[in-house]
Amino acid sequence: MPNYLFKDTPAQGTVREIVPGLYWLRMPLPMALDHINLYLLEDDDGWWVVDTGIAFGATETLWDQIFANELGGKPIKAVMCTHMHPDHIGMAGWLCEKWRVPFYMTRMEYMSGLSFSRMSSKDFSWTSEQYYTRAGFSADQITSLRQRFAGFGSVVKPMPGAFRRLVDGDSLVIKGNRWRVVVGRGHSPEHACLYSDALNILISGDQVIPKITSNVSVSPAEPDANPLKEWLASHEHFLDILPGDALILPAHNAPFHGLHERLRFLIDHHEDHLLALEEACAEATPCALELLPVIFKRKLDADQVGLALGECVAHLNYLVQRGQLMRFEDEQGRYRYRSIDETLPHRLRKQSHYGIENEPIQV
Numbered sequence: 001m002p003n004y005l006f007k008d009t010p011a012q013g014t015v016r017e018i019v020p021g022l023y024w025l026r027m028p029l030p031m032a033l034d035h036i037n038l039y040l041l042e043d044d045d046g047w048w049v050v051d052t053g054i055a056f057g058a059t060e061t062l063w064d065q066i067f068a069n070e071l072g073g074k075p076i077k078a079v080m081c082t083h084m085h086p087d088h089i090g091m092a093g094w095l096c097e098k099w100r101v102p103f104y105m106t107r108m109e110y111m112s113g114l115s116f117s118r119m120s121s122k123d124f125s126w127t128s129e130q131y132y133t134r135a136g137f138s139a140d141q142i143t144s145l146r147q148r149f150a151g152f153g154s155v156v157k158p159m160p161g162a163f164r165r166l167v168d169g170d171s172l173v174i175k176g177n178r179w180r181v182v183v184g185r186g187h188s189p190e191h192a193c194l195y196s197d198a199l200n201i202l203i204s205g206d207q208v209i210p211k212i213t214s215n216v217s218v219s220p221a222e223p224d225a226n227p228l229k230e231w232l233a234s235h236e237h238f239l240d241i242l243p244g245d246a247l248i249l250p251a252h253n254a255p256f257h258g259l260h261e262r263l264r265f266l267i268d269h270h271e272d273h274l275l276a277l278e279e280a281c282a283e284a285t286p287c288a289l290e291l292l293p294v295i296f297k298r299k300l301d302a303d304q305v306g307l308a309l310g311e312c313v314a315h316l317n318y319l320v321q322r323g324q325l326m327r328f329e330d331e332q333g334r335y336r337y338r339s340i341d342e343t344l345p346h347r348l349r350k351q352s353h354y355g356i357e358n359e360p361i362q363v
């Protein structure tokens with residue numbers, strides 16, 4: 001179990017000191033996952049902001065409270081986002097505009113954020129329709145998806161017009177501390193974490209979270225992507241390069257110790273899902289939609305189905321590309337899956353330490 005640093009969380013519009021010069025704050029999110037953690041790093045001449053909150057509800061007012069009460073008279077001097085999801089980049093443009101400060105991000109995250117945040121309902125194209133048809137959705141279900149599709153732009157302020165590139169292995173020196181950029185992949189294309197050797201602290205974004213599991217998803221924009229391969233490889237990489245006793249500052253839940261245990265748990269969690277899907281495809285030839293109950297045991301609401309489907313397809317693409325499942329198209333245009341060796345999953349099936357988790361999905 002993760003070992004949490006605090007018993008409670010900072011009140012809205014206030015900050016909590018983690019170590020001198022490093023502070024934790026929270027912003028609300030309008031969904032089941034009701035918060036994001038942001039961090040402030042104090043430099044000699046101002047503050048670095050790490051992640052920014054969603055452009056919705058009280059976020060702007062809460063930022064103004066932070067500016068008025070928590071900065072000790074110093075300005076914001078830079079904004080950095082770990083990755084391009086709306087709860088992280090939502091207020092980046094507003095912050096950079098207000099303070100006229102530089103914006104730091106990896107190149108893939110900046111470019112992806114820029115294009116996704118400019119999407120509107122018009123961008124639900126025939127390729128999206130094809131993706132959902134192949135996954136097993138009916139024409140009526142696809143019409144309903146089309147009506148709800150809004151794109152990121154509704155909850156993201158216009159992105160900063162320029163960025164400073166973060167590259168894996170580069171460092172930012174903030175108040176004498178060297179923060180090394182450590183890139184992870186799978187949840188998003190080029191997710192930046194920051195690690196300080198001197199403090200033994202990792203600001204982990206959504207790459208490592210202690211309680212919920214990050215969504216690892218295939219989207220209609222790249223239907224044959226294999227993000228789970230990248231996700232699992234990143235976890236192995238983090239196990240290799242980061243110490244097990246580092247303090248982890250995640251974007252959701254709360255600061256904790258227990259990095260290696262958490263990474264191993266997540267690898268095992270996905271291996272369990274892969275085995276369960278392979279087993280289900282030895283007994284029948286289901287499509288992705290029919291396979292959702294295999295890896296998500298609870299009822300999914302309309303907003304969660306898209307994320308859950310993306311995660312299911314990520315596991316299926318991984319198994320297809322590893323040669324463990326074959327995929328074929330039926331007369332209705334749905335992709336169906338069959339185990340290559342129908343006896344294999346039964347032979348490999350193991351009793352996991354953890355079992356299949358039933359955790360909330362995280363954007």
Ligand SMILES: [Zn+2]
Pocket residue numbers: 083085187188206363
């Ligand atoms: Zn994310």
